[in-house]
Amino acid sequence: MNSPYIFPAHGIVGLPVAGADALFPVRRIYCVGRNYAGHAREMGSDPTREPPFFFCKPGDGMAVLPVAPQGVAELPYPPRTSNYHYECELVVAIGKGGSDIAVADALQHVFGYAVGLDMTRRDLQGQMKDAGRPWEIGKAFDYSAPIGVITRATEAGAIEQAAITLEVDGAVKQSSHITHLIWSVSETIANLSTLFTLQPGDLIFSGTPEGVGAVVRGQTMVASIEGLAPIALKVV
Template sequence: MTINYVVPARGVVGLPVAGTDALFPVRRVYCVGRNYAGHAREMGSDPDREPPFFFCKPGDDAAIVPAPASGVAELPYPPLTSNYHYECELVVAIGKGGRDIAVADAMDHVFGYAVGFDMTRRDLQGQMKDAGRPWEIGKAFDYSAPVGVIHRAEEVDGIERAAITLEVDGVVKQSSHITHLIWSIGETIANLSTLFELRPGDLIFSGTPEGVGAVKRGQTLVGKVEGLSPITVKIV
């Protein structure tokens, strides 16, 4: 049966999967706020282990930027900001859905992992925080979610202990380990599944370590998580 839409329908964003020509279809994008103690402190918050909180980015081709395993993806400098920040993160790709998932079962729902950037208009986010308003204009704008190649979970060894780094023009700005997550990958999945029914195709940005900062046009960002393909973007 042919479906006629009143305006052109946009397709699903597909992210490359290492070792295959198949793509991972993106559904929703969830992000965990302040999930590293060092980043919580640099943002002026108490890093004590309080319940995690979440925000979302669009899962469409306006926000998601698939980045190749080799080469450089271009990232347009967004409008209405003078304080454009990088946040390098481990991205968790969900392969099996569920609701109220137990922590002990959570890792069974993971399809794979990638490196991603939670790009942020920090000045606009700050204005929204001060006014007690949602963060969308600071977090959910166009080209705000570059994501690298996804590696299947069974092909990644020791992701819970992996190093995570970000370089700006060859200078290391963020350096930590996934062990420093306040809420582990499994705990994050379990908690998120009490708020939303997770489904295949969902992405979870697991949080960023300390060292976030502003970037300018012409600069190149390289994000790495040990065991995964790096992600490289240039701000244009």
């Protein structure tokens, strides 16, 4: 049978789900900016509860790097940067779509949670900020979204009180709790759903705590959130 496309269509990225053979199909990736007070301060912003802002990463196989809970995955160092930063985050996997979702109903739309890294070319992001241009080249490059195994919401425990930690070569660089989110998971979903119609397969990076910093080739990052499978990546 002839394909309707002029070249083979790109495949859907699937993330593993704990205890399941089937994969979670990734649709879109939304990210919340500066959603921890400490990180907002270290980035030179006022950590007040102003309305949250969002940016996106591609949901394709060149951006999303599924990371198994065992062993250490390799993460390629991206081109045209000399200031490559980690940002450890709770990733929210949407299983039920909707728009204008009420805060009280938001968690009903969550399929599960995972550990993720919002990798950032900080120097390029800074150049774009200074020029008043979009952050895309600083945030949406190849393999900018390593994500671990998804744990179903019913099995993740009290995720909104969980500790979140990132280590580089065994040294703790980020250490906080999900309770310190300026905008909770429920509030983030509700607000985002007023801007976009959420669909099953969407992922939301919920923000990173203070302590972000640069990594170089040869260093290994381990990102952990209580109740979820950790991820380990070596920069190559």
